[in-house]
Amino acid sequence: MKLRSKLDAPVHKNLIYILPGLILYAAFVFGPIVSAVGISLTDWNGLGLPTWVGLQNYAGLFSDERFYLSLKNNAELMVFYCVLPLGLGIGLAAILWNMKPREQLMLRTMLFLPYIMPTAVLGIIWAWLYNPAFGPINQGLRLLGLGSLALPWLGDFTFVLPAVGLVATWYFFGFCMVIFMSGMQRLDPNLFDAARVDGATGLQTFRTVTLPLLLPEIRVVLLLTVIASIKSFDLIFTMTRGGPANATLVPNIYMYQLGFQLNRFGYAAAVAIIGAILIFTVNYAIHRLVRPADEGAN
Structure with a gap:
């Protein structure tokens, strides 16, 4: 017994050091998650006592057309949040990698600048740029004699989603580029020399050497951009508030409308839980599908 107590003593001492972190995690992460799950099982207007309804809120989501519309819009926005920034980022990283250090530093800094700004501020700025009456985009088109292309970008049912999505692409592609350039720094230069000796062109070297070796960075970029697309709120809220006629409605905007405009906090919490799932x-799918060859072998 004495020997066992001596062996357990260091463990108890270590728990003291991690206890503050556990308390903060429980208070600000785990606690709100559990509360959201509990609220999602109730009918609550935010003022009175919640009424237990079980899985009724979740059953209602399966027949909610607006919820399906928000998921559809979110899926389309993933192209602008994930696919385009990834493609532009990796292409620009390959171009900048072959430049001189001074030019590379200057361009890398300029292209990364949008990412350091709050997305809510960017939404306000781009809403002004898209303004159909005095916005610089339409004014520039009119000066070039292309007045027929001047549209109410944020009021057009066809172009509003791409208009908002392009702002997200502009925001994320510099971040993706920096991630890929940092990944290129760890690659062995001998691999590129060997490919050059074998007669591979620049495109062939990029496709067969650079791209497979950057799979860890591609996975990181996909994870971060997918999370950002599903959690998208502030950019869309400041630009369109989900309009016109729900053309840019996404789950987080729908959750906001349900909770803070319609006082249906239980139903809104159910939307949040579905978003987390x-x-x-x-x-999980990205972790399973986007894996380097050596990791997949294990």
């Missing part, structure tokens, strides 16, 4: 599901 989607994030975990998509991230």
Whole structure:
């Protein structure tokens, strides 16, 4: 017994050091998650006592057309949040990698600048740029004699989603580029020399050497951009508030409308829980599908 107590003593001492972190995690992460799950099982207007309804809120989501519309819009926005920034980022990283250090530093800094700004501020700025009456985009088109292309970008049912999505692409592609350039720094230069000796062109070297070796960075970029797309709120809220006619409605905007405009906090919490499940599901799929060859072998 004495020997066992001596062996257990260091463990108890270590728990003292991690206890503050556990308390903060429980208070600000785990606690709100558990509360959201509990609220999602109730009918609550935010003022009175919640009424237990079980899985009724979740059953209602399966027949909610607006919820399906928000998921559809979110899926389309993933192209602008994930696919385009990834493609532009890796292409620009390959171009900048062959430049001189001074030019590379200057361009890398300029392209990364949008990412350091709050997305809510960017939404306000781009809403002004898209303004159909005095916005610089339409004014520039009119000066070039292309007045027929001047549209109410944020009021057009066809172009509003791409208009908002392009702002997200502009925000994320510099971040993706920096991630890929940091990944290129760890690659062995001898591999590129060997490919050059074998007669591979620049495109062939990029496709067969650079791209497979950057799979860890591609996975990180996909994880972060997918999470950002599913959690998208502030950019869309400041630009369109989900309009026109729900053309840019996404789950987080819908959750905001349900909770803070309609006082249906239980139903809004159910939307939030479904969003969290989607994030975990998509991230698990990315972890399983986007893996380097050596990791997949293990």
